[in-house]
Every structure is written in structure tokens, then in C-alpha cells.
Amino acid sequence: TLAELKEKFRKELEEAKAAAADEAVADEALRKAVENAEIVELPHEMVHDEVHRQMEHYLNDMRRNGISPEMYYQITGTTEADLHKMMEKDADVRTKTNLVLEQIVKEEGIEATDEDVANEVKELAAQYGMEEDAVRAAVSVDMLKNDISMKKALAVITDSAKEA
Secondary structure, three states, X not given: OHHHHHHHHHHHHHHHHHHHXXXXXXXXXXXXXXXXXXXXXXXXXXXXXHHHHHHHHHHHHHHHOOOOHHHXXXXXXXXXXXXXXXXXXXXXXXXXXXXXXXXXXXXXXXXOOHHHHHHHHHHHHHHHOOOHHHHHXXXXXXXXXXXXXHHHHHHHHHHHHHHO
């Protein structure tokens, strides 16, 4: 009925607003944690690796959308060096963020369980419309465990910010 449809939309809107608010709290809490972190100097190699990772991630996204790196460069009128410079701009912040999250994982003894991995595989399969076995074949367990641990570390920061 129309009333049920309205109620469904109202609930979905409330859930979306709540998720956006939670994400804003998490982003701000992480920004403050990174800002307050006492990292004297970022190792150049780590920043370089982050730039490379981000470039690969970006280009893989393009490939999934049917756009080769060459086609991307031609369409945008840029070069690989231009993309590298663009990725370098935020690499310091991303590297520092990763270091902060890794330190929280270490200090809090955060680990990703097999159950966490199974749940993450289910979520990814649903998100990308894939079979769970295909997700397991495409993504390493170590990568999933790392991502899960980082999410848990972010939750620690967010929970701490909410309590403050």
C-alpha cells in the first residue's frame, strides 16, 4: 500500500541520515587522531608505496569500468606522471592515517577473526553481485584481515570520540 511504501522510504531516509552522521563522526575523529599523532617524519618509501597503491587502485577501478589507462590518459589529457602527482598530494595524509590505525591495532591487540573474514566476504559478494568463492579467489585473506583490523581500529577512535 501507499502507507507502507511511505513508511519504507521514511525508514530508509532515517537510516541513511544516521549512517551519514556516523560517518561524519568517524571522519572527524580520525582526522583529529591523525592531526594529534606524533609522527616525526614519514618514511619516503612508505609514502611512495602509498602513491603506487592508490594509482593501482584508481586504474583498476577504471579498468573495471572498461577504461584502459591509456584511454584514461587520452580522455583526460593527462599522463601517468600527472596522475602520480595527483596521488602524491594526499599520500602523506593517507600514510599517516594508516600508521595511526596500525598503531591502534597493535596497542589494542585488534585481530580479525575467521568469522569477521566470512562476514566481510559475504558483504563484498552482495555489494559486487559476486559469488562468495569468486570474492575469496579475488581477494587475499591477509588483505581482508588487514582491512577488517583497520575498520575495528577506526571504530575504537570513533567510540572514543563519541564518549568524549
